Amino acid sequence: MRAVQLTAPGEHGLVERPGPAAGAGEVLLSMRAASVNFRDYMVAGGKYPGISFPLVPLSDGVGVVEAIGAGVTLFKPGDRVCPIFTPRWLSGPSPASVRLPSLGGEIDGVLSEKLVIHELAGIAVPPHLTDAEAATLPCAGVTAWSAVVAYGQVKPGDTVLIEGTGGVALFALQFAKLAGARVALISSSDEKLERARALGADITLNYASTPAWGAAIAALTGGIDLVVETVGAATLAQAVSALRKGGRVAQIGLLSGVGAALPLQSFIPRAINMQGILVGSRDDFANMARAIMQHQLKPVIGQSFEMADLKSALAGMAPGAGHFGKITLKI
Numbered sequence: 001m002r003a004v005q006l007t008a009p010g011e012h013g014l015v016e017r018p019g020p021a022a023g024a025g026e027v028l029l030s031m032r033a034a035s036v037n038f039r040d041y042m043v044a045g046g047k048y049p050g051i052s053f054p055l056v057p058l059s060d061g062v063g064v065v066e067a068i069g070a071g072v073t074l075f076k077p078g079d080r081v082c083p084i085f086t087p088r089w090l091s092g093p094s095p096a097s098v099r100l101p102s103l104g105g106e107i108d109g110v111l112s113e114k115l116v117i118h119e120l121a122g123i124a125v126p127p128h129l130t131d132a133e134a135a136t137l138p139c140a141g142v143t144a145w146s147a148v149v150a151y152g153q154v155k156p157g158d159t160v161l162i163e164g165t166g167g168v169a170l171f172a173l174q175f176a177k178l179a180g181a182r183v184a185l186i187s188s189s190d191e192k193l194e195r196a197r198a199l200g201a202d203i204t205l206n207y208a209s210t211p212a213w214g215a216a217i218a219a220l221t222g223g224i225d226l227v228v229e230t231v232g233a234a235t236l237a238q239a240v241s242a243l244r245k246g247g248r249v250a251q252i253g254l255l256s257g258v259g260a261a262l263p264l265q266s267f268i269p270r271a272i273n274m275q276g277i278l279v280g281s282r283d284d285f286a287n288m289a290r291a292i293m294q295h296q297l298k299p300v301i302g303q304s305f306e307m308a309d310l311k312s313a314l315a316g317m318a319p320g321a322g323h324f325g326k327i328t329l330k331i
Helices: 038-044 137-151 167-178 190-198 213-221 236-241 282-295 310-315
Strands: 002-008 011-016 026-036 060-068 080-083 114-118 122-124 159-163 182-187 203-206 224-229 243-251 273-276 301-306 326-330
Touching (some): 026 080, 038 310, 080 114, 122 282, 137 167, 137 224, 137 243, 159 167, 159 213, 167 182, 167 282, 167 326, 182 190, 190 203, 203 213, 213 224, 213 236, 224 236, 236 243, 301 310, 310 326
Parallel strands (some): 159 182, 182 203, 224 243, 243 273
Antiparallel strands (some): 026 060, 026 326, 080 122
């Protein structure tokens, strides 16, 4: 079988590998599509901790069940299945005592023609989705779901602030609207803001032309209930200033670095809550998939490439590349 293999930071190519077989409790997937996250850009550049080469990259993908091992009951040949991001994280909070391996990070990922997973490490794909759309779900989709629904507990009448128009951000916009919330969204591109309004954003603001955007958002909305924080150190103080008293921050992104100065004068007297979001469990994925199917939600795909053109797909994730929605690859 063919697979893309990272051999060193900044170096990768197509290789031939032996085809795997499904053992007891396992399913063999014939992979159809994959998608790229910022984490994959970091991994490929050798900038992500805990990584060793060679490595098959990418955590997000979808395949068709080609064969099943003894004892498998959840899937049958022909089913479309997404592997979950962290194969051993099935339910509840992520274990604090150990770092569970995740696809395309500590263990080989999905950018290969065949992949074997345990049946419990897969989720059936909502049938209305294309392969490319389904491939966007395991990391970006579940991360946004965890931020907005599992942690954020967003309900009708809430106001949610979302930073940017990347894959996680647009999933968060869609999930917040499904929950009945009003959504504010910021970007430095007026064209992207227009596209976000077409997806349901109620309030948009260009942060490049409004440097004090946190206070501006607070004035426009009366205070935010939940900020989906996708950038990191450079934006955290502004995000907090947009919150109402008792508001929450779902911290996802590290795009601008990790050395954030917490504005404690805002956190403490205003009872601000903050939680780091690291994707989610199999149960979170299953809950999200049911909601996507119920509402016939369609992920937003900005660019698509062939399997061998990982270089172009990763370039689209580079800071400042300006992607909108998800970047996918056909396998």
